[in-house]
Amino acid sequence: VSTQSTGSSGINAEYGRYLNSEQLFTVVDCLLESHKFAKGFNQDIDQRSILLKYGFSGKTLPDLQRQEISSLLCLLRILYKIYTDETRVDDWQKTELYLHKLTIESFEFFLMLEEGDKRRECWSDVAKLLLKKMALLDDQRFIVILAKCYNQICSIIAQEISQDLQVVLSKFFLRAKVPLLSGYSNSNTDHLPLR
Numbered sequence: 001v002s003t004q005s006t007g008s009s010g011i012n013a014e015y016g017r018y019l020n021s022e023q024l025f026t027v028v029d030c031l032l033e034s035h036k037f038a039k040g041f042n043q044d045i046d047q048r049s050i051l052l053k054y055g056f057s058g059k060t061l062p063d064l065q066r067q068e069i070s071s072l073l074c075l076l077r078i079l080y081k082i083y084t085d086e087t088r089v090d091d092w093q094k095t096e097l098y099l100h101k102l103t104i105e106s107f108e109f110f111l112m113l114e115e116g117d118k119r120r121e122c123w124s125d126v127a128k129l130l131l132k133k134m135a136l137l138d139d140q141r142f143i144v145i146l147a148k149c150y151n152q153i154c155s156i157i158a159q160e161i162s163q164d165l166q167v168v169l170s171k172f173f174l175r176a177k178v179p180l181l182s183g184y185s186n187s188n189t190d191h192l193p194l195r
Contacts, residue, residue: 021091024078028098031075038064038071042119069122073129076102080133083141096141100148103130107152115160127156128168135175146176 019027041047041064051062079102082088083095106126113120131153134145146153157169 021088028075028078031071035068035071038068042068065122072126076129100145104149107149111155124162124165128165131168131172135172
């Protein structure tokens with residue numbers, strides 16, 4: 001499949017110009033399983049230590065860090081492509097459920113990682129992608145997903161984070177100011193501040 005953009009409002013070729021939504025969700029589910037497997041492996045220090053002992057990866061503790069992050073980044077990009085594709089309106093509700101769940105889980109896992117954990121830098125890329133994609137949504141969608149993960153995003157501010165993540169967070173909250181201060185009326189935002 002070509003990676004050239006179609007130039008239309010639909011999903012570009014990179015994310016399934018020739019795939020229907022059912023096929024795209026199958027790809028998303030496969031990537032999600034790949035991510036979960038790699039994440040679980042990376043958290044299993046005992047298993048990784050045994051593999052190291054038997055020379056599985058030379059002198060370094062084996063990990064699947066690249067698989068853990070790249071699979072998650074890829075499936076998030078696909079989901080956001082579907083979520084903003086006017087030709088796939090019927091799939092938006094299902095996509096939204098995926099996005100809300102994955103966004104909360106991703107921010108919570110990032111917050112769980114201790115300073116000095118080498119995975120923290122990689123998961124910072126996930127946080128930046130999520131914040132950037134969320135900020136591009138229209139006000140209605142933005143405020144709904146923000147209500148789901150507002151506490152986690154605020155908790156990130158209180159941590160030691162990279163300068164580039166600080167910049168993304170700053171732009172994100174500037175984006176959030178307009179719908180929050182305008183008193184956007186939505187039943188899902190009752191617990192948000194600045195309403």
